Amino acid sequence: MEKQTITIYDVAREANVSMATVSRVVNGNPNVKPATRKKVLEVIDRLDYRPNAVARGLASKKTTTVGVIIPDVTNMFFSSLARGIDDVATMYKYNIILANSDENSQKEVQVLNTLLAKQVDGLIYMGHEISDNVRAEFSRSKTPIVLAGSVDPDEQVGSVNIDYVAAVEEATARLIKTGNKQVALVTGPLTQPINGEYRLQGYKQALAKAGLAYDESLVFETEASYHAGLGLFKQVQKSGATAAIAGDDELAVGLLDAAIDAGVKVPTDFELITSNNTKLTEMARPQLTSIDQPLYDIGAVAMRLLTKMMNKEDIDAKTVRLGFDITARQSTK
Structure with a gap:
């Protein structure tokens, strides 16, 4: 029946x-x-x-639904952020539609339009880069948008993150202090502002303060995956680097495992600091020293900022910077 x-x-x-x-x-x-x-x-x-949420949405012009665009749902960095977003959304009685964009700008535009067609009241975007196409869609749309754990150098869009320049500078300085003259920076594409403008700047500042010359051959661009780290370690070793900063935890575990497979002792012969302090840092052996950004809080604060925008409340600042730490574990001296 x-x-x-x-x-x-x-x-x-x-x-x-x-x-x-x-x-x-x-x-x-x-x-x-x-x-x-x-x-x-x-x-x-x-x-x-x-x-019927749809009928209620038509009557009130509000669907109480928020779209969340996530580059890679399997990466712990993004899933930790998503937890914070979801908890605050539930508190304010918003439903979430989660969409995977695969860090592909064509797909990002598609996903964005699909969510806007569903009449979402707001959007949280977690891509590492806002392509020109995506930015054009953002400015065309009247829907409030907040970036979580991502940066907009133009500060046109609301965003919640940490001071990536200061974080990488502090991590690099720490590796120089323990006697490393050649520190590698292993991160995503430098075309992404978070890498090319923020992390790279922090790295260069630490070198300059220590009186070390910047050497382009110590900067490696790759993707945020375990296999990328595994495949890249030999090149990092060839560059003469005795330490590295990794822009992603999966990438860092790949570098670590490849080092151990090659008989390199971590941290005696090679030191490693990673960036996201996800659960992976404690699962690895030796455990990984990491920049500690409050991922759950970044997600939660981003969602709260979005609720304020959706309800047209007063906002103190569109760009919110949360504090960070460096959690020392066994991959550094």
Whole structure:
């Protein structure tokens, strides 16, 4: 037997009240007598009535849905951010539609348009780079947008992150201090502002302060994956580097495992600092020293900033910088 859809009309008829009253009860409007509210809730319960979110969205022009664009749902960096986003969304009664963009700018535009077509009230974007096409879509759309764990050098879009320049500078300085004259920077494409403008700048500043020359052959661009790290270690070793900073934890574990496979002792012969302090840093042996950015908080604060934008509340600053630490483990001296 096909399940009949129970409408607001059925609830009103059963409870012997107007549809407006049912609507008030469902939307938590206080202007309903307690006895009436109780009666309506009992009928809703008995009939198993579920308000149609689409119909409610059409009436109020709000869908209470937020789109979240994530480059790689399997990477722990993004999944940790997503937890923070989801918890705050639930608190403010927003639903989330999660979409994977595969760090591919064509697909990002597609995914963006699909979410906007679903009439989402707001968007959280986690890509490492805002391509010109994506930026054009952002400015065309009236939908509020916040970046989580990502940067907009033009600061046109709201964003929540840490000071990546200062974080990488501090990590590099730490490796120079333990006697490494040649420190490699192994990170994603330098075309991405987070790498090319922020991490690279922090790296260069640390070298300059220590009186070391910047050497391009110590900078490696790769993808944020375990296999990339595994395949790249030999080249890093060939460059003469005795230490490295990795822009991603999976990448760092790849470098670590390849070093161990090659008989290189970590941290005695080679030191390593990674960037995201996800669970991987503690699963690896030796455990990895990492820049510690509060991933869950970045996600939570981004979602809270978005709720303010969606409700047109006053905002102190569109760019929110959270603090970071460096958590020392066994991959450094």
